Amino acid sequence: MDITTFSALAEPNRFRIVELLLTGPLTVGEIASRLELRQPQASKHLKVLLEAGLVEAEVDANRRNYRLCMEPLQAIDAWLDSYRAVWTERFDNLENYLQKLQSEDNK
Structure with missing residues (x-):
């Protein structure tokens, strides 16, 4: 894990x-519109997500x-799974x- x-x-x-992307692929414009961001802001955030490997872009025209x-x-x-075992034991x-x-x- 990184x-x-x-x-x-x-x-x-x-x-x-x-x-948002859990529901399926979106364009920068769609993301910006739904989050009420300017397109350059959305692009900047998407670049960070791309670099982190969380999203990928498919070019279509x-x-x-x-x-x-x-x-x-x-x-x-x-990674969290190892902590779940500890939590479960403590709750038990x-x-x-x-x-x-x-x-x-x-009594």
């Missing part, structure tokens, strides 16, 4: 672009269609503790 992915997603507009690349997001999910321990307290209160 820290570049987190850096790219840390900026709110880039995060919103990634969310004079238009570029941007689509989401799932590999970096899958890498984040795999908390649940056991609460059940123990509850059974003591019922």
Whole structure:
């Protein structure tokens, strides 16, 4: 997993672009319009997302269609998976503790 992915997603507009692209490919103009950005701003954000490997562009005549690349997001999910095991264990321990307290209160 690459820290570049987190850096790219840390900026709110880039995060919103990634969310938009979940539904399918869009042009710069469509992205700019939906996020109420100027086209140069959207292009700047897309460049960062391209460099981070989060999106790719497909050239169609004079238009570029941007689509989401799932590999970096899958890498984040795999990284988080190791933490999920810790969280699950801690929640299980908390649940056991609460059940123990509850059974003591019922005595």
